[in-house]
Amino acid sequence: MSDRIEKRIELKAPVSRVWRALTDHLEFGEWFRVKLDGPFVPGQVSRGYITYPGYEHVRWEAVVQKMEAERLFSFTWHPYSVDPKTDYSKETPTLVEFKLEKTAGGTLLLLTESGFDTIPSGRRLEAFRRNDGGWTEQMKNIENHVAQRP
Amino acid sequence: MSHKGRSGIATIRKAQASVFAALGDETRLSLVAQLSVGQPCSISRLTGGSKLTRQAITKHLRVLESAGIVHGAHAGREKLFVFDPRPMEESKKYLDLVSEQWDRALARLKSFVED
Numbered sequence: 001m002s003d004r005i006e007k008r009i010e011l012k013a014p015v016s017r018v019w020r021a022l023t024d025h026l027e028f029g030e031w032f033r034v035k036l037d038g039p040f041v042p043g044q045v046s047r048g049y050i051t052y053p054g055y056e057h058v059r060w061e062a063v064v065q066k067m068e069a070e071r072l073f074s075f076t077w078h079p080y081s082v083d084p085k086t087d088y089s090k091e092t093p094t095l096v097e098f099k100l101e102k103t104a105g106g107t108l109l110l111l112t113e114s115g116f117d118t119i120p121s122g123r124r125l126e127a128f129r130r131n132d133g134g135w136t137e138q139m140k141n142i143e144n145h146v147a148q149r150p
Numbered sequence: 151m152s153h154k155g156r157s158g159i160a161t162i163r164k165a166q167a168s169v170f171a172a173l174g175d176e177t178r179l180s181l182v183a184q185l186s187v188g189q190p191c192s193i194s195r196l197t198g199g200s201k202l203t204r205q206a207i208t209k210h211l212r213v214l215e216s217a218g219i220v221h222g223a224h225a226g227r228e229k230l231f232v233f234d235p236r237p238m239e240e241s242k243k244y245l246d247l248v249s250e251q252w253d254r255a256l257a258r259l260k261s262f263v264e265d
Contacts, residue, residue: 009260109256111252
């Protein structure tokens with residue numbers, strides 16, 4: 001069984017545009033739906049709050065790893081750290097990597113999230129139970145919102 | 151965070167070796183493949199189908215057992231192992247969920263940069 005997530009998506013926009021959307025903290029916050037305290041700096045913690053309606057109490061915390069201009073942006077974080085009573089900092093985080101490649105039509109974005117083998121299995125179950133249904137509903141709302149305001 | 155909470159997580163970590171880590175080994179994957187057919191198997195039978203020693207197979211079964219993927223039960227003098235699909239199903243559901251979130255986030259990124 002794979003312990004990583006891999007995504008490929010073609011974007012009809014120049015690499016420089018995609019790079020800005022990923023690494024400018026305000027632009028990142030727009031599409032990721034998070035309000036960040038400050039700019040991304042490699043080696044530093046990025047903090048903020050999720051802006052999904054109903055999930056505003058959920059903190060965003062990630063450690064920026066690499067920012068290689070227009071090529072690679074990566075950070076580590078704790079996915080699904082939605083329970084304020086749990087201290088996720090004791091767990092090994094997963095690594096999220098955005099890789100960009102120039103294509104004829106724009107940009108190829110490769111996303112990987114790896115390191116799930118270090119998350120205690122008890123929490124995987126808990127995270128699933130907690131979010132089953134809730135997230136699905138939430139995501140539909142977001143989709144509608146995006147459709148109305150492209 | 152209280153001391154109690156922290157030790158709770160530590161206990162989960164110790165007690166439940168990760169499902170992914172347990173499956174990240176070819177021998178254990180092949181043991182799971184054999185057991186997932188549904189028939190409880192003894193260590194001797196599982197050793198018979200492999201080049202490894204009984205001791206090595208036992209060690210791998212212990213890893214799978216601590217992740218909850220297989221359960222051992224004594225039947226007379228032998229210990230029989232059965233496959234439990236639940237931990238793997240849960241892990242898959244979790245990954246699917248995170249994966250789905252990325253799909254949505256990347257779709258929002260797409261409309262954001264292509265606008």
